[in-house]
Amino acid sequence: MVEVECPSCTKTVDLGSDSKGTYECPYCHEDFEYESNIKNHLKNNQSQFGYMxxxxxxxxxxxxxxxxxxxxxxxxxxxxxxxxEEKTSFLEYVLLPILFIFLIPSILSSIVMKLIQRWTYKLGGHPSKMLxxxxxxxxxxxxxxxxxxxxxxxxxxxxxxxxxxxxxxxxxxxxxxxxxxxxxxxxxxxxxxxxxxxxxxxxxxxxxxxxxxxxxxxxxxxxxxxxxxxx
The missing domain is CATH 2.30.29 (PH-domain like)
Incomplete structure (x- = not known):
C-alpha cells in the first residue's frame, strides 16, 4: 500500500502500488503525477550531497x-x-579600476533605475520585471x-x-x-x-x-x- 498526498486537495490517497504514473484523486477527481519512492529517494540523496x-x-x-x-x-x-570566492591578481587590481572609469555612466544609470523600481514597489506599485x-x-x-x-x-x-x-x-x-x-x-x-x-x-x-x-x-x-x- 502506498499513500500520498493529493497536490490539489491535500487529502491522503491510497495508490495501491509504487508505480510511476498519472492517478486520479477519489476526493477532488483531479489528476496528478506520482514518482516512485526510489526516484524520490534519489532526489533526497542528491539534495543532501549538494546537487541543485x-x-x-x-x-x-x-x-x-x-x-x-x-x-x-x-x-x-x-x-x-x-x-x-574571487581570485585576486595584479591584473585585476590594474584593470578593474580602468574598466570602472569607463563604465561609470552605465553603472550609475543602472543604480538609479533600480532605486526607482525599489521605491515604486515600496510605495505600493507593481514590481518591475527586473525585480x-x-x-x-x-x-x-x-x-x-x-x-x-x-x-x-x-x-x-x-x-x-x-x-x-x-x-x-x-x-x-x-x-x-x-x-x-x-x-x-x-x-x-x-x-x-x-x-x-x-x-x-x-x-x-x-x-x-x-x-x-x-x-x-x-x-x-x-x-x-x-x-x-x-x-
Missing part, C-alpha cells in the same frame, strides 16, 4: 501549505562563499502566489483567469517561464543570473514538472522568442 534540484516540492516552512517551484533548496553560507526575475517562488493550490524579492517584502498576488503562462526562448533555448496579465509580469522563473548564452541548467523533466503544476490553473499559454545576432 529543480521542480516542485511541498513546503512546511516558511509558507505552510504552499509548493516551492524552481530551485528547491537555498545555498548555505559555505556554498555562498564558495560561489562568490520579479527569480529562481524560485511559492504557489498555493488555491492560486495564491508568493514571490520572494531578496531584501524587499515578498510580492503576493492571486492567479486570475485573465493571466497567461508565457515561455521565453532565447536563441532557441528555454530561458524562463512567466505569468503575465496584459503587459504586466508577475514573475519570471528561471536561471539566475540570466546568462542567456549558455544552455539552461534546469533539466527538461524538472521544467515539465513546473509546467504541469502551473497548468492546473487552466491559463492560456504563449511563447516569446528572442535572439541575439552577433555584429
Amino acid at each position: 534540484m529543480h521542480g516542485v516540492k511541498k513546503v512546511t516552512k516558511p509558507f505552510a501549505g504552499y509548493y516551492r517551484l524552481g530551485v528547491l533548496r537555498d545555498y548555505n553560507e559555505e556554498e555562498k562563499e564558495q560561489f562568490t 520579479t526575475e527569480v529562481d524560485h517562488l511559492y504557489i498555493h493550490p488555491d492560486g495564491r502566489v508568493i514571490v520572494p524579492l531578496n531584501d524587499l517584502a515578498p510580492f503576493r498576488f492571486n492567479i486570475e483567469k485573465k493571466m497567461r503562462i508565457e515561455t521565453h526562448y532565447y536563441n532557441g533555448k528555454w530561458s524562463s517561464v512567466s505569468i503575465l496579465k496584459g503587459r504586466k509580469c508577475y514573475f519570471s522563473l528561471g536561471d539566475l543570473p540570466r546568462i542567456e548564452t549558455y544552455e539552461p541548467l534546469w533539466p527538461a523533466s524538472d521544467r515539465e514538472e513546473i509546467y504541469q503544476f502551473l497548468r492546473r490553473f487552466n491559463l492560456k499559454e504563449s511563447e516569446k522568442r528572442t535572439s541575439h545576432s552577433p555584429n
Whole structure:
C-alpha cells in the first residue's frame, strides 16, 4: 500500500502500488503525477550531497501549505562563499579600476533605475520585471502566489483567469517561464543570473514538472522568442 498526498486537495490517497504514473484523486477527481519512492529517494540523496534540484516540492516552512517551484533548496553560507570566492591578481587590481572609469555612466544609470523600481514597489506599485526575475517562488493550490524579492517584502498576488503562462526562448533555448496579465509580469522563473548564452541548467523533466503544476490553473499559454545576432 502506498499513500500520498493529493497536490490539489491535500487529502491522503491510497495508490495501491509504487508505480510511476498519472492517478486520479477519489476526493477532488483531479489528476496528478506520482514518482516512485526510489526516484524520490534519489532526489533526497542528491539534495543532501549538494546537487541543485529543480521542480516542485511541498513546503512546511516558511509558507505552510504552499509548493516551492524552481530551485528547491537555498545555498548555505559555505556554498555562498564558495560561489562568490574571487581570485585576486595584479591584473585585476590594474584593470578593474580602468574598466570602472569607463563604465561609470552605465553603472550609475543602472543604480538609479533600480532605486526607482525599489521605491515604486515600496510605495505600493507593481514590481518591475527586473525585480520579479527569480529562481524560485511559492504557489498555493488555491492560486495564491508568493514571490520572494531578496531584501524587499515578498510580492503576493492571486492567479486570475485573465493571466497567461508565457515561455521565453532565447536563441532557441528555454530561458524562463512567466505569468503575465496584459503587459504586466508577475514573475519570471528561471536561471539566475540570466546568462542567456549558455544552455539552461534546469533539466527538461524538472521544467515539465513546473509546467504541469502551473497548468492546473487552466491559463492560456504563449511563447516569446528572442535572439541575439552577433555584429
